[in-house]
Amino acid sequence: MSLALMWQYVISPAFLQGAWMTLLITVSALLCGVVMGLILALLQEAPFRAGRIVAFIYLWLFRGTPVLFQIIFVYNVLPGFGISLPAFTCAVLALSLNEGAYMAEILRSGLQAVKSGQRTAGMALGMTPVQIMRKIVLPQAARIVLPPMGNQMISMLKSSALVSVIAVQELLLIANQTASASFRYFEALCAAGIYYLLLTSIFMLFQAWLERSLDPKQRRRRWQRTASAGVTQSGSQREIS
Template structure:
């Protein structure tokens, strides 16, 4: 059997796969939001001066970065019911991917905040900003410049990792691809279409990400744009 262009063009606008891609995107966004909330909290906790505040956050990061997300997903979906905790497919996928992502984002956010010079915290405190205000007005906007590139990469990765949810029968893009292949037998054509959908999602995100990076760096960009005089060398 050789490559079937007709099948390829047929499946590339198959509503069935398109919906699957939409589900993958929604799942990724949902998990990212959960991850951001958890990661943000864990990052703050890990910077606390109190040992008992730092420890649980460190434990969380250690546990979820130290085990495969696929194992975590299976434990949540098929293992927890044994303890009487029955989560649906969508909830399991969202929580599994989100909690795992949070552990990675915690490190990204923490390193971004640690990169903001201490003097910025002190200046904010000296003009009477409370701790939350210091973070919101002064530190986080500056940390964003450092956080956004790895955060964007994390989301790029998450859109692809979301395909693991197929294992717990979440009907996202990969699961639908497999189901389609089982009845249509155009294995290569359908999987290539599926891959192109993932590529489309990550490419669009890449464009959005570079816009975000430019926005977060706006206060440093002008200086870099000063034209160098011709005789400067």
């Protein structure tokens, strides 16, 4: 065991590039997965049957097969239909399709948790269904779904290591290649583990910041502090006058 060698791996350009690729894959797949999940969640709540059937088939297909199978399928099968995509694009596409299925269930539970009386109140105010969804339902659902979405974010970070099977130069593949060349598996894998823990910690801090920002009690306290500061400043100006 050599701590100096492990530190050299941590600061090496190859590991930095691998960590950046892992982060890029994770964020890209998450953003696409959230968009797809929201569409599927809305289809599940749609009044027309065709939309619910499409959502059910999608969820059945992508929740019922392993994500590794989906990555290999997208990378190896699509070229047979004349669709040739770079390995990075195949990785993001496969992870996004898989993530969309799980995000759909998370977002659907959040939408259903908003009481129907909230929608009725919006209709009484003359809001359109789109305005009700955007201004009433989604802001409340966001606070509910944030913790499980944070868990999915961390899970996606770890699942990104699976794309090494299609030779995407992400963090784990870099660590394996480095260890295979030098036979220093402990140092190389520990260096990769440090990056995974660092990225996971960043995601957890980001989730905690979002939860505080969306918490009505925190926003009410900030508003009260701002109002108190404004009143104090106004009173000081009157005394000076």
